[in-house]
Amino acid sequence: MAKTKVPKKRRSGKVLKRSASKKGSASASTGRISLRDELEKAVTGLSYTSESDYPFRFFALPAESDADLTPQGFLNRIGVSQQFIDEVNLPIDRLIEERTFDDFFPTDDDLASHYGTDATAPEVVAESKRFRKLEAVLRKRLRGVKVLRVGQVEMRCYIAGLDEHGDIAGLVTTAVET
Numbered sequence: 001m002a003k004t005k006v007p008k009k010r011r012s013g014k015v016l017k018r019s020a021s022k023k024g025s026a027s028a029s030t031g032r033i034s035l036r037d038e039l040e041k042a043v044t045g046l047s048y049t050s051e052s053d054y055p056f057r058f059f060a061l062p063a064e065s066d067a068d069l070t071p072q073g074f075l076n077r078i079g080v081s082q083q084f085i086d087e088v089n090l091p092i093d094r095l096i097e098e099r100t101f102d103d104f105f106p107t108d109d110d111l112a113s114h115y116g117t118d119a120t121a122p123e124v125v126a127e128s129k130r131f132r133k134l135e136a137v138l139r140k141r142l143r144g145v146k147v148l149r150v151g152q153v154e155m156r157c158y159i160a161g162l163d164e165h166g167d168i169a170g171l172v173t174t175a176v177e178t
Helices: 035-043 071-077 082-088 108-115 122-141
Strands: 008-011 014-017 047-049 053-055 057-061 096-099 143-150 154-162 168-176
Touching: 035 057, 035 122, 035 168, 047 168, 053 168, 071 096, 071 143, 108 122, 122 154
Parallel strands: none
Antiparallel strands: 008 014, 047 053, 057 168, 096 143, 143 154, 154 168
């Protein structure tokens, strides 16, 4: 049987292979589960706790270069134009804040406090293991992972990095801080 050639698409000077897989199936060329499926499985039942609890959702954005993962580049990628930034008359560091990935997920003590118990409680240990596994998946599957927080008071928190194709992908959640 003859091999079928995978069509290619051109975007901004880059040639990318179209994914041969559908949601829920492993990539035909690598035999691995898709990034989206792996992340969605890892976050099932987890939430980000601030003044409210919010779920994690997968997101993906096309990228042209590593610069799209800088605060200014990321704002442009999510559709915030320079004209809007100029009109709201806020410095860019008040619209978006970059944080390190290492400090984003809750510690065992944070979880213990949330549950009103100690760090050895079974629910704390179980949830801590799930967050550590999620961290490992993000580090393994994404390059240059960081947290970009967009907004004030109710902030969208993007845990973002570059995927195997050089596009931006990761998880988004919401933090409320009054």
